[in-house]
Amino acid sequence: MTPVLVTHPGLQHSHQLALALYERSLLQSFWSGVPVVAEGETLPWWLPAGYRSKVRTVDIPRALRRHPARFQLALRMSNRVNLGIPASDMVHRVFHWFDHWAARQIRQFKPKVVVAYENAAFHTFQAAKAIGARCVLDAAAFHHQTAARLLGTPATPYTPEINRRKDEEIRLADLILTCSPLAAESYIANGVPGDRLRPMMLGAERPPGLPGWQAHDGPPRFVFAGALSRLKSIDSIVAAFRRLHAEGIAYDLEFVGGVADAELLRSVLATPHARHTPNVPQSELFSILARADCLLLPSRFDSFGMVVAEAMACGTPAVVSTNTGAKAMIEAFPGSGWIVEPGVESLHAQLRQLAQRPEQLHAARSMARQSGDAFSWASYRQRAGELFEEFVQ
Structure with missing residues (x-):
């Protein structure tokens, strides 16, 4: 059985990890709030233009993907309606909603390994541990204590809950992926054992047919x-x-x-x-x-x-x-x-x-x-x- 489930409320680089697993016959399923499409696959006619612009073409069969649209649509609606909630808190709340949704599906799928992303892994990891699955946290940012110190962003009433969940995600994770060695250092500086961390540098690909740089007159x-x-x-x-x-x-x-x-x-x-x-x-x-x-x-x-x-x-x-x-x-x-x-x-x-x-x-x-x-x-x-x-x- 292919053992790895990948879940993400948005997209970030999760589709690249899911594709890496699919290429090695390790992907059980990929759940993302922002959909991807395989080559030749069409999107639903009702999908908003702004949502369509985020869609990536990835060679993962439709049968291995689930793309619940409700979470991203909730974010779009919240941007248009004043709910009295700071925008950053609303993003976190929607991610936590996705986390609840993913956790409810775990028992049915029974994966051996679950990959979830920072701030959307708390309930997912609890459900995974309950069935004996191992947990991989893909952390896109610095450790939240380092980020708070460097950024100095004022706390909101929801900040303690956000950070509580992040700390529990770190505790439950058997392995933590970071985007760079620098990001891994921030986790070590906050007490996370280095043997649970693995820097996984991201990448990019030049589009085919892109004109190359040309020498030019004038300033740089x-x-x-x-x-x-x-x-x-x-x-x-x-x-x-x-x-x-x-x-x-x-x-x-x-x-x-x-x-x-x-x-x-x-x-x-x-x-x-x-x-x-x-x-x-x-x-x-x-x-x-x-x-x-x-x-x-x-x-x-x-x-x-x-x-x-x-x-x-x-x-x-x-x-x-x-x-x-x-x-x-x-x-x-x-x-x-x-x-x-x-x-x-x-x-x-x-x-x-x-x-x-x-x-x-x-x-x-x-x-x-x-x-x-x-x-x-x-x-x-x-x-x-x-x-x-x-x-x-």
Whole structure:
């Protein structure tokens, strides 16, 4: 019997893990709130356009998948109706609802191993333990105590319950997957034994037919992709480039993505030679990354930073912070990018050097592509498949 069940209230990278298991005949079933489709499969006509945009094509047969839409639709409805609940708490509550739903199905399926994701595994793991199944927690973020210390987000009335469930998920897990060695270190720092942790670096794949980078006249092209937030150090990026402008150093700067802080958007638009492009489809984002000379992700903290893998899949080097998990891609392939301390001073010094010597950016493209190849989704599935083959024995 194929022994592994994978559950996720949204999607994140769960479809890649499920595919890795399916490729090794280890997948019993894959349950995700955001659906995936196999090649040639059509989506229901009534699915909202915003929901459709999240759908990925994955070669997992329909018979091995369940996609209850009620959870994501509840999130969409809550965004339109003022329920008096903070938006972040509403996301957690819906994830907990999915957790209840998944737990009720466990006895029928009787898996040997259950993979569930952070903040949606509490009841699922309790049900799994009741039938003797082993539990794997896939944790997309830093340990919540480290995240609270670094981010400083004010607590809500629901925060204690969220953290209580996260602590219990960690306790019940036989194995915890993290997105990077940096994220694993945060769990160790909070008392989780290292032998229960396994960093599992994520990946990206360059779309077929994507035009490659072309040498160009004019200043170097820097790009940031992601939400405009202090977490991603947008304020530091803006301050560093304003200094470059004051020093008479030429550059081209593009920000791509949503707006988490309207004040930061105003700051971006007031920065010389900078522009903002709202959220774009994934294919267009890859085209922007491929045209750029350098990606910027000097986050205050980031358990991975998927856009770094996406940029390097295009051969575009990156500047990341010491608090960004994807720095491991640069550490594994020195010369594929640059690692700076969070904050304006270190970032400005590095950007100044690169803007004045753009040949460094061009020379880094070869190593960036090698890093992108090594940390592709195919590589992730290979590593994940080997891990689970050993784990289920």
